[in-house]
Amino acid sequence: MTDTGISPPKRATYRHGDLRRALLEAGTELARDGGPDAVVLREATRRVGVVPSAAYRHFADRDALLGAVCSAAQSALAVAMEAELAGLAREGDPADAARARLRAVGTGYLRFAQAEPGLFQTAFSASDNLRSAASPIRAGDSGLTPFQLLAAALDELVEADVLPRERRPGAEFLAWSAVHGLAMLLIDGPLRGLDHARAQDAGRRLIDMVERGL
């Protein structure tokens, strides 16, 4: 007996099977178009076809769900950065190669911010998700989180004698600050709505500044 027949794709079984993952995916979709504020628990359960309180079997509260979405978003960011790195030609000069890798990390970051503004904002919404940023659920395919990818690029820069070793400590914070700030401007600051070409140009100039100033 399938009710009156006009019910939504009702589950055949009483149990859902993989509700946690389903909610996480629904939440991620909400974050994708709408940012962190758009990931609302009731809407996620609605999309999955489950009653609101069912979510509490898998997430302590709405914040826990948001935290999970946030980790997933960071992971997606890491993947985007890795993709940018993978597109690099294996160059001869190790100094140039190291420089190119740092630039790739930055442009990957900026490209993701512009391509997926909702997810990007969500990635940095939860308070303590940058602090304990080493969790594997926040990593890309290489197992490194966005922050760790940046740190690795800076290490290579030192290895290639481009960045003086004494300037290395804390350099990730300087580089990250600059790129993250620009991302904000591009997403909903005065630089919003810039076409990709101009945005990429701004990114190039910014990374130039970082490279010179680091």
Place this chain on the structure above:
Amino acid sequence: MTDTGISPPKRATYRHGDLRRALLEAGTELARDGGPDAVVLREATRRVGVVPSAAYRHFADRDALLGAVCSAAQSALAVAMEAELAGLAREGDPADAARARLRAVGTGYLRFAQAEPGLFQTAFSASDNLRSAASPIRAGDSGLTPFQLLAAALDELVEADVLPRERRPGAEFLAWSAVHGLAMLLIDGPLRGLDHARAQDAGRRLIDMVERGL
């Protein structure tokens, strides 16, 4: 007849007199400790001692109230930056003076972000408040908004022949990106909880980078 006598500081008169300002101030207080999400319309009316719907005589909706608070926060930021500028010694060398003024703009920004994180976050919460940032309600005592203060400092840098004129266009976006990004890290990123001394140190290093790299 003052009711049963156990009513809160009930207004003597039916009219409030300056409800708009009162709501704005209550909202600002909410933003100060709690950020943009904490400015909730009902709580603001409660604090002012007025029924919720009364707010709609002065603000179209909750977003309008938040927008007003956001403008006020930007104005406060501008005042903080002006204070930093005012503390500068009138130096002899115009080049050094221009450099010092740019640094003051940056450190004022960072100092405010750390001293008033809630207001700072609120200042940059409303989507289109950086775009049309020229409104006088967002300005400090000098009549300049935070962005305009930065632009002025950069102009002086060109005037003093420190920054090549061809690099001036768009330079405010580069400088702003770096400082704003660091502010984010300090407020709720991995650099959160840094004591003032260390934070100031990070700020100095970052501004060094900007100065070198601009």
Place this chain on the structure above:
DNA sequence: CAGGGTTTGTGTACAGCGTTCACAACTACA
């Protein structure tokens, strides 16, 4: 100074949100 019109605050109501809790359906293991 009398009265009407406009502004501004009141009271009540509604839908949507997060969250709780008792209960029911299913699973797994003895």
Place this chain on the structure above:
DNA sequence: TGTAGTTGTGAACGCTGTACACAAACCCTG
């Protein structure tokens, strides 16, 4: 087969933003 544990249901609570009819206070004109 029975029984304990897991997972989804249903109804409820208090909170939010918002709408609307009504009432009080001010203002202006005669």
